[in-house]
Each structure stands twice: as structure tokens, then as C-alpha cells.
Amino acid sequence: MSHDAQGKQAEIIAIGSELLTPYRQDTNSLFVTEQLNRLGVDVVFKTVVGDSLEHIAAATRTALARAEIVILMGGLGPTEDDRTREAVAAVLGRELKRDPAITAELYARFASRRIKMPENNKRQADVIAGAATLPNHHGTAPGQWVECSWEGAERILALLPGPPNELNPMLLEECVPRLKSHLPSIHFFTRVLKIAMVPESQLDARVAPIYARHANVRTTILAAAGECQLHLRACAASPEAAQSQVDDLAEELEDELEDLVYSREGETLEQIVGYYLQMRGATIAVAESCTGGLLGQRLTSVSGSSRYFLGGAIVYANDLKTSMTDVPPLLLAEHGAVSREVAAALAEGVRRRAKSTLGLAVTGVAGPTGGSEDKPVGLVYHALTDGGKTEIVERLFPGTRDGIRWWASQQALDLVRRKLM
């Protein structure tokens, strides 16, 4: 992995006692990190702290000592638990002043909803002396922006609200432009190549020699069940130069990996399958046994999928394999529900019933029980037919019930993609 040489460093502080329980965690920092990275800013620390004045102040002090940009998220609400404003003012040794314009806006906001404003809400108009306020178009708490000196070094502090629908637009509309004016004019470009059904180690071995020829591009490989992502990122003096560095590498990778790369613009596998189906004017129907509806759920998670997805059958019980997709009972008796033959019959059966271009079927043993020596947990058959040719893929997936079901849906979708591309 090569690293960008320049660039400022940031710390993100997430504030809220609920983020220190086993049930909730900070997820806002992912979006914030993405936006900062785009500006060439690296996140070097993340801290989570509860609603304690003392703890927020301690975390802020620590952050100011080690990062040039400090983003605080949360604790700007109207309740006694919302202490971020006070904590930061105390750390900076500045006064907190109630802003009459913000107070008036708060009153107006409540009045327009015909609600009397609780006294507590006035706290949201408290502004740290010297801070710029960041308007909040999606909630009552304005953000605050402080540029200051800390032990002789220049520091930027942003106090942002916790709810993502308030935080994200404020970050984009208010913070990003302000940060840009403090950063060197460097442009970044990122591209993500997604690859289905290839083990990470195998992929890594194929791409490593190519990476070596592109030291100017920063690369990361991320692996999840049935999918790897190659993240490519470059920085340059112009957006075009950054993109061309990334795209030179992306092209070589795609040449090497051929049809394995299914997405280069961030699309999901189900979106890509949808594109191809629409492009070919084709429709699809599914017959699902072990996935129990997951394939349909994934295909229909894409808005507009009704243009190519007709529906299908969830044939969990064997009787339904016969009554809903016309699998002959004798075939089931002879080969068993988890078999090449039944997979093919399911795909063809649902295709004919739905009158779709393609029929896609999955049957397997998702476990944890129900496996046998012949048909162990993880064994899954996937079949795709266009009425003429039927393709069948046998796989033995590792992992849990959820994992096996996910892998199976991934393999099934990839089968469609490869047929149509």
C-alpha cells in the first residue's frame, strides 16, 4: 500500500453514552472519513466518549494535541446530557454566549409547528466565542466551526450534530468548502472494482505484480462473503490527472482479471444483473429452496426491478417444488431435493410458469443441521436456464447458515451476469 505524502491529519470524536453500550456503535465516522479522505485528509484516531463534560473535554484536549482537524459529532441537542458546547468552550478557555439570532430562529421554528419551545432548547443557541455557526437545515442544533491555535499549532474544530440526516449535509455543505480553503489544491480520484466469487488470496496473487507498476496509486483489498473489492486511489494536481492514474491501473487489472470484475462504478451485483437484463430486454424468475427468498429480496432491492424481475417460487417443502414449479415427484425421490437434476428442473419449471426469459434456481443444505455424508452442510446447486441451455454450478460453501445462504445468492446472481455479459 502506498501512502499519500502530503495531507493533514484528523481525529473524529463520537459523543454519546449509548455508543459505549454493547447495542450501539458509531457509524457516522465512516461517512466523515470518506469525505475527509477525498480532501486528502487522513483520519489517524477515532474516539468514542459518553455524555460526560469531563470526558468530552479530556478527549478534545487529547485530540487537539495530536491532530490538526478535530471533528466532534453529537452532544448538541437541547437536554442536560448534551455537553459538547460547554466542554469545548472550557478546553479552549472561551466564553459560551447565547446568540440572539439563533434563539429567535429556534422560537420561530417551534412557533411554525405550533409548539411552545421548552426552556432547555435555548441552550442550542449557545455559541463558543469566536466560532462561526453552521446552519442546520434538518434539525434545531446549529453546528460550530472554530479555528484556533493550540500549543502554537493551527487547529480546526468542527462541532456537528449526531443524527446522520443533520450531520451529513452540514459536513458536505458547510465543512468541506471551509476545509478546502485550508488545504493544498490537490485532487483525488477513487475507483472501486468489485469481483464476485474469487478467493482473496488468489486475487491478491494476480493483482500484486500489477500494483507494483503503479506505485502512485494507493490500493486496498477488502474481502467479504463471495466478494472482493479493490479500492484504487490517486492524488494529483488536477482531477483529470488523478483519474488517469487510477484508470491506467484499473485497465490493467481488468485485462488481467477479464470477466471477473463485475462493477467499476460502485454498483451492487444485483444492480449489474438488472442492467444486463434490461439491456437484453430479458426477464427473470427465481425458484428458491435453501435461500428461502433471499435471491428475490436482493433482486427487488433495486428500484425499478419490476421491469425485469417477474417473481418466483419459494419452494422450501418438496410438495411445493412439485406444485409450484412442476418438479416430478419421481425426480425428487430418485436424486433428492439437493441435486443437479432438481436444480435444473426448478429453473426450467419456474421459467415456464412465469413465462420469463430466464429461470434461476438454488437448492442446497444451509445447515447447521440436515447435512449427510453425501450431501454435507454447505452443498448448493445453482441452475440457470433460457429454455434451451441450462447451466448448473455445484459449490460447497463454508460458514454459517446465513453465510452459506449469502454465498449461494451471490453465486446465482453471478451466473446470470456471466450469461448475459
Next chain:
Amino acid sequence: MSHDAQGKQAEIIAIGSELLTPYRQDTNSLFVTEQLNRLGVDVVFKTVVGDSLEHIAAATRTALARAEIVILMGGLGPTEDDRTREAVAAVLGRELKRDPAITAELYARFASRRIKMPENNKRQADVIAGAATLPNHHGTAPGQWVECSWEGAERILALLPGPPNELNPMLLEECVPRLKSHLPSIHFFTRVLKIAMVPESQLDARVAPIYARHANVRTTILAAAGECQLHLRACAASPEAAQSQVDDLAEELEDELEDLVYSREGETLEQIVGYYLQMRGATIAVAESCTGGLLGQRLTSVSGSSRYFLGGAIVYANDLKTSMTDVPPLLLAEHGAVSREVAAALAEGVRRRAKSTLGLAVTGVAGPTGGSEDKPVGLVYHALTDGGKTEIVERLFPGTRDGIRWWASQQALDLVRRKLM
């Protein structure tokens, strides 16, 4: 919320540069927090830091100053990027010694797999002077346990591996017993009540007066799409006393909320529906339009669901509503696919086709497009029939396509639960 008076404070440090990208985040700390909370230990800070010796050392120093127990996760692997051992040794001013017994074990481990051990792996045998080593039965990196004094105060440091399948057992088997010997003998009991399809604010108003009578139980309310959870936790000198405090409150809450509480032992809604179906010797089949398979996927996510879930039809296209679930084309033409009448026909159609006890159907507008003034995005009809009586629920859900689909599946499952309980 009442707080436990006693109890030590902990900080969790997650180590790994990938945890500072927009694509990955620390999730280990949730499990660690849960285990610490059970011992009466509160987590007061969480820090995420990259693979930098200097940054790990800085985070460790900060943590030692503000928490009695410091849990470090990750950075114990064999590569140059794994710097946790060195960083902690440097902070404590102690030597790092290569342990011959661990080195021998590492060699034996590789030999048994007939692989030559890479030289780098020996680094995993480096132990901080005075530390106890924690055996790792699921990987090569042993953990380390240090009890020390920091600025005059007693401190405990645990260095644990990052992969959850190594970290979790090491925490339970090695750290929990050691921590217990340092903590007062206090017992905790936690119970979670789950409630479907009630808004948080409404629930909160009903439970608040009851909470007030049980100040000895610490309570938290957590809300997600279509579900609220009430977390109840008490501590006492005996496990029985702690449980009885929690259960006294739980009982009053269940009296107040009547049939709204669907789970008190952590079960999911689909598990509870499964229990009831099995208990009644009943079977179910589903007809899904806007949920596209999600209902089936949720029902079959439960191992053993083949005992009561037969299958169903994904009737995305109108033709399939007719061909797979016998909805009369005239009914579709007259009322539209998203209607009370079609929902009822779908439920009855799939029940007859599958020969199941119950038929469950969902039809709605998941959006973001396809809404009209009459039938806006978020409008969903849910129908449940036993062949005689058919119940129909109309709802208008807020939110995104994913959110609306989730709410719809939640409402449909809750309909089954209420019918069977």
C-alpha cells in the same frame, strides 16, 4: 436511567489502519463491552488507532491515565504492521523477551501443517517482561496480561488478538476469570424485552411511570425500524437477587404492555413466530409482492424452519399474482395490485396452493417511484388467513425502499404472532 454506583472503568483500544478507512469499523468492542458490563465494569472511552508504533503508544498512555482496565485488540500478528507488543512495552518501559516455549509451540504448529514457519512469525513469541501470556486456541498469536502501576494507580492491560474467533474465547476463558478476581463480588442480571410495531415515544410514555418505581434497575430503550427493545439490568450480592429485581420490573412492564412484548429471552420475531407455529402444529406459506422474498428469507433464517414454513410465491408481476396465487384478473383490474382485496386474495391463494394452515401476504408501494396520490409510497397491505377468517392491516410506512420493506415484513410477522398467541 439509574447508574450502578460501584464498578471500575475500562477503555477499549482497537488497533488496525483498516479501521480508519470508510470501509471497515471496529465491531469487536461491542462483544467486549457486553462482557465487561456483566462484570460491572463500565466502558468510558473507545479509541481506534492505526498500525503506527507511535500512535498505539500514545493511545495506550492516554488510556492508562484515564481508565483502570485497558483492553487492546489487534496488532499481535506476525507482520511488520503488528506493533502492539512493542508499543505497550515501550510505554511501560519494560523489555520485550522472546519466549522459548511459545517459539517452540509456533514451530510445532507450523510443522503439524507441514509448512515451514516464516521467520517473521517468531515475533509472536515476544512477551512483555512481567506479563502473563494468554493461550490462543484458535490462532498463532498469544495474548498478554499485564498488571502494573501507572502514576501510582493500579492498572490492568490486556493485549488481545483482533480476529473475533480468537479474541472472543480468549476474553471469556482467560480475561473474565482474571478480572473477576480483581472486582468486588457483585452479580448482574440483564433482560431484554422486545416490542414490535409501537413508536418509541408512545412506549416511553407508558413505561416511564413504571421505571420510576424500580430505581434499582438500570434501563435503556433502543429503537429500530418496527422494533423497540427495553434493556433492564440490575446488580446485587447474589445472582438470584439481581434476577428478581429485573423480573419484578419486567413483570410490571409486561402487565402494562400486554401482548405487545413479543420476546423476553432475546429471540427474534421470526423465531417467536416459528415457536408459535410449531406449538400449534401449524404451517405457513407466503405471497410477497413489494417485499420480494424478504418475508420468506426472514422466516427461513431460523434453523429448523422447514418444520412449519412450506414456501410461497414471489408475485412481483401481476401475471404471477394470477398464475401462481389465483388472484382473479378482474379483481386486480378493479382494485389495483396494492389493495385490501388483492392482499386477501393473495393470502388465500397461496394458502390453498401450498395446502398450509395459514396464508400470509404483503402488497404495497416500496418506492421511491411508483407512488400516486391514491396509493402513495409506503402504503402496504398485509393479510393473514386461516381459510376461514382473513385479517387485513393497512399501514403507511415512512422512510426508504429498504426501510418500508423491512417495516412491512415486521408488520406481517407480528400479525402471525398475534393470531397464534
